[in-house]
Amino acid sequence: MLAIEPPKSTRQLKPNLLPCTIHHNGPLKVSKRYWSPKINADGTSTAYLRGRKLKGRTLKLPTGYQGVLLQKTDRDHVPSNASSAAASKPALLHSLELDEAEEAEGGEGEVKLMESKGTFDEVMVWGHELVPDDEDAYVRGLREWMAFAEAVR
Numbered sequence: 057m058l059a060i061e062p063p064k065s066t067r068q069l070k071p072n073l074l075p076c077t078i079h080h081n082g083p084l085k086v087s088k089r090y091w092s093p094k095i096n097a098d099g100t101s102t103a104y105l106r107g108r109k110l111k112g113r114t115l116k117l118p119t120g121y122q123g124v125l126l127q128k129t130d131r132d133h134v135p136s137n138a139s140s141a142a143a144s145k146p147a148l149l150h151s152l153e154l155d156e157a158e159e160a161e162g163g164e165g166e167v168k169l170m171e172s173k174g175t176f177d178e179v180m181v182w183g184h185e186l187v188p189d190d191e192d193a194y195v196r197g198l199r200e201w202m203a204f205a206e207a208v209r
Contacts, residue, residue, distance in 0.1 A: 057167045059133045060126060067174035069125055073181045073194045100187045101180065112182040115198050121205060123176040133167040
C-alpha cells in the first residue's frame with residue numbers, strides 16, 4: 057500500500073504535458089532562455105523547445121478538485137503504536153490500495169510513504185505546431201480521469 061504524507065508546504069504548481077519523450081528523470085537547471093511560454097490573445101500559449109514550436113492550452117480541474125504532485129520515497133509509514141494504527145489512517149490524506157489480494161487475505165503489509173511536492177488546479181497540454189483539441193490523447197486522458205474522479209467521489 058501507499059500512503060500520501062501531508063504536504064510540508066502549499067507550493068502551487070502548473071504541470072506541463074509535452075508531446076515528446078525526455079530520457080531523463082530528475083531535476084534540471086533550466087533557464088528562462090530555454091523555456092519561456094508566451095500567452096496569446098486567444099488564451100492559448102506558444103513556446104519553443106529545442107527549436108520546435110509548441111502550442112498549448114490550459115485544462116482546469118473541476119471545482120472542488122485538486123491535483124497533487126507526489127514523489128515516491130523509501131520511507132515506511134510507522135504508526136506511533138500498534139493500537140493507534142487504525143486511528144492514524146485518517147490522519148493521512150489518502151491510502152491507495154496496490155495489492156487487492158493482500159487486502160483479501162486480511163493483511164495490511166508494509167505501507168510506503170509518498171511525499172506531496174505541491175498542488176495544482178490546472179494542467180497545460182502542449183501540441184506540435186497546433187493547440188491540442190478535444191480529441192488529443194492527453195486532453196481525452198485528463199477528461200477521462202476527471203470523469204472517473206467524479207464517479208468515485
